[in-house]
Amino acid sequence: MSATGTIDPVLLSVAAVLPSPEYSTEELLAAGRGRLSDQLVEMLTGLGVQKRHSVLSNYPAVLFDHAEPVLDIETADLAVAATRQCLEKSGVAPESIGLVLGVTSAPGRLLPSLVCDVIARMPEIPRTVSNLSIEYMGCSAMAKAVETARWYLSCNPGKHVLVCFAEAITPMSPPLPEFYSHFSEVPASQRQRTVDAMHGFLFADAAVAMMFGAHGEGPVFGPVVNLTNEQPSDAELGTVPDGGSDIPVVHGRRLYTLSPDVTPRGAHYAEQTVEQLLNDEACALDSAADASALLLHTGSMRILDGLCDRFGVAHDAGAVASSYRVLREYGNTLGCSVPLMVAEPTRRAPGQALLVAFGLSFSCGAFTMTMPDGGWSPE
Numbered sequence: 001m002s003a004t005g006t007i008d009p010v011l012l013s014v015a016a017v018l019p020s021p022e023y024s025t026e027e028l029l030a031a032g033r034g035r036l037s038d039q040l041v042e043m044l045t046g047l048g049v050q051k052r053h054s055v056l057s058n059y060p061a062v063l064f065d066h067a068e069p070v071l072d073i074e075t076a077d078l079a080v081a082a083t084r085q086c087l088e089k090s091g092v093a094p095e096s097i098g099l100v101l102g103v104t105s106a107p108g109r110l111l112p113s114l115v116c117d118v119i120a121r122m123p124e125i126p127r128t129v130s131n132l133s134i135e136y137m138g139c140s141a142m143a144k145a146v147e148t149a150r151w152y153l154s155c156n157p158g159k160h161v162l163v164c165f166a167e168a169i170t171p172m173s174p175p176l177p178e179f180y181s182h183f184s185e186v187p188a189s190q191r192q193r194t195v196d197a198m199h200g201f202l203f204a205d206a207a208v209a210m211m212f213g214a215h216g217e218g219p220v221f222g223p224v225v226n227l228t229n230e231q232p233s234d235a236e237l238g239t240v241p242d243g244g245s246d247i248p249v250v251h252g253r254r255l256y257t258l259s260p261d262v263t264p265r266g267a268h269y270a271e272q273t274v275e276q277l278l279n280d281e282a283c284a285l286d287s288a289a290d291a292s293a294l295l296l297h298t299g300s301m302r303i304l305d306g307l308c309d310r311f312g313v314a315h316d317a318g319a320v321a322s323s324y325r326v327l328r329e330y331g332n333t334l335g336c337s338v339p340l341m342v343a344e345p346t347r348r349a350p351g352q353a354l355l356v357a358f359g360l361s362f363s364c365g366a367f368t369m370t371m372p373d374g375g376w377s378p379e
Helices: 025-031 038-045 059-064 075-090 114-121 138-155 188-202 232-236 262-278 301-311 318-330 334-343
Strands: 010-017 022-024 051-053 097-106 130-135 160-167 206-213 220-228 294-296 351-359 363-371
Touching (some): 010 075, 010 220, 010 334, 051 318, 075 114, 075 160, 075 206, 114 130, 114 160, 138 160, 138 220, 138 334, 138 351, 138 363, 206 334, 220 262, 262 351, 262 363, 294 301, 294 318, 294 334, 318 334
Parallel strands (some): 097 130, 097 160, 294 351
Antiparallel strands (some): 022 051, 160 206, 220 363
């Protein structure tokens, strides 16, 4: 329990499930040969992503050959697979689950919500369970989920909170039928074309589930510090403007916009939230460099490098290895990126870790994860 009387959630189990289809960056570049400038190819290979998983069985053909998307697995089924594994690993009785959170910015469908789809497909979860959707919070979603679990468990310490993160972004990647160039090679009016090309190479799909309780032997999460739209214009750093009530009719794939200011503003948000967290009496660290692990949202290699520089941590330091490894092996999976780091099959040393999740909307959450004295592994 924290000094304020709030119960910090204990992680009882975590499970990650990736779609079976897997595509390397080299494979995607080969599929797009002749349509990408040399400078753009250099930028795409420098994103830090070597491979990514997709719910599509024909992702390269969808990107470059006008193919209709073919689902290998539905997003809700991917979420259920992770949730079932997590529930089984936890040993928690389903009837003790008081709250189920469904967290996504890329659901399989807009209605029903992800959390309702998961409950519908899992008869073992009580029909009377409280549930909540945390949707369209982008890459900062884990901070919101941890904070919600803190509030719920503080009021219901005898219950458990089950959280399911699921993202399926690749089906929404814009098709790339023409020729695409680096940002420096095109006028500002054509910048969106380069963003479209980057989208197809940076983002990927995943599902992670976590079980939290008020007591247990796993890592303890919290407190959480948030920063959202410090400047009103930050809300426009990245948008998906169509498909809502303002622009209800979508012609083709949805538009995904991205400002060149995302990288510097994201770094600023991360720095500000970490600084505030370090000043919290519940945080035992003097600096981010003192953290036993520093799990930073995998925006891109450039963003990770910049954050390490700001926090005084070497790019190859063990504390940030998970951040680079998740980006390299899985790409940017929005709200699943930081959860994938937590789920990595590695033993974490005793001590306090810092987790930073930031992204479009624009929002950032920084929080601590305190490992037990003997260390911890999710396996």
